[in-house]
Amino acid sequence: MRNPEEIPIPRTEMTTSSSRVLVLGAGVAGLTTAIALARRGVPVDVLERDAATAPSGRRGAGSWYRDGAPHAGQGHVFSPKSHQVLADELPDVLRQLLELGAREWSVGPSAGRWDGPTSAESGTALAVRRPVFDWVLRRVAERESLLRVHSGAAATGLQTSGGRLSGVLVGRAVVPADIAVDATGAFGPVSSWLDDLGHPRLAEPRADPDTAPTGADFYTRCYALHWPGEPGELNLGLAAGGDFGDYSCRVVPADNNTFTVMFTVPVGAANGAGESRLAPLSSPDGFQAAASSIPAIADWVDPAAAEPITGVTSLRLPPVRRGGASAMARLPGLVAVGDALHTGDPVWCSGIAVALASGLACAGAVSAARDGETVDVAARVWDAAADLAAYPACACARMSGPSAGDLAEVLAGSAPVPVG
DSSP states (O other), rough: OSSSSOOOOOSSOOOOTOOOEEEOOOOOOHHHHHHHEEEEEEEEEEEEEEOOOOOOOOHHHEEEEEEEOGGGSOOOBBBBHHHHHHHHHHHHHHHHHHHOOOEEEEEEOBBBTTTTBOOOOOOEEEEEEEEHHHHHHHHHHHHOEEEEEEETOOOEEEEEEEEEEEEEETTTTEEESSSSEEETTTTOOOHHHHHHHTTOOSOOOOOOOSTTTTOHHHHHHHHEEEESSSOOOOOOOEEEEOSSSSEEEEEEOOSSTEEEEEEEEEOTTTEEEEEHHHHHSSSSHHHHHHHHHHHHHHHHOOTTTEEEEEEEEEEEEEEOOOGGGSOOOOTEEEOOOGGGGGOOOEEEEEEHHHHHHHHHHHHHHHHHHHHTOOOOOOHHHHHHHHHHHHHHOBOOBOOOOOOOHHHHHHHHOOOOOOOO
8 A cells, every 4th residue: 555556647737756746635725826827827727526616606605515615604804914825825716716706804913812812813804605715726826827726636545665655545546756745625535545655644633612522513694685784793703693502693794695693512512401302403493593582593594584505514523633733743844824724713714814824835845845954844834824723713702592401392293394
């Protein structure tokens, strides 16, 4: 498995091995890295396990969900830092998002979490659905002459030689590479590959102290407003809602007068009202009844204000992990970006900013190293992401409202609720 015969990938044309940088994964971090590399004159190939290509027309952008990004349907916060990075480094991406209906708005400093550090982040934020963002990023990447996205080409392992990376396995083939970027996400396979090769883990899995040790269930639905504007207060700065004890619920505004509502239920929540009793959130009627019972959310989901445009997406995620400079792998030639580098608490809403900043830092460091500079690529990438990962981009506050037990009773006794 470690030393198979070296053969080219038969699927698509690849760049020459002497100049190749491989990016594993075509999510936000992977494509940001690849675009930035290509624009610095570095040929790059992106290996993406999903076979589905991006829709050709913009009408399909909002419904482009990929198997490799099951969380894309959740509400994503594009914080002022994310907007700043796009405006400074990827202005064409930002321009196309705005042309597709993304919305900019000014936000003030956030109070952060009720029990954590404060966030001084303020400025201009961006409201857009994650599938729309992914679609624009992919279309921009596909226009770069030095960049190739290979859909359906799943990396399956690593090859080393002389104590450093020498190639990436794709099926039974080896793609030679002296640099590979791990953009496979929070639960990607690279850590296990490193174990198999006798190298330290990319980042030791450690439970986030703010998240239940067994992970959480997420229930998400997207709505469209009947007219522009916010039906309720954005009390969290970039979102509305808060924490209600054994669960949280949040509204995140998006493009084209849409917004998402997301319930987060820690697995094994206390008081016997955890995931089993709140499982009816997965039904449209249950979701609507529960959302309507929460004062901070009710005005948003009122049928007079908005109507649902999707079903309910249910997703269970394991505990998040936190990386760090000391936990990063020291396999020369391999560097992590985005969630593969550091996965924080989803309620902090810093994931997009970390993905963008780490991807751009990686491209800059790799390009500098190829120009002859002495660069610790992994350290430079970590430095770019560490502060963003350590602080919340969006406030979260404990709010008054129905407890998990109260919500379970609403779900148990709810009749079908009109939704528009």
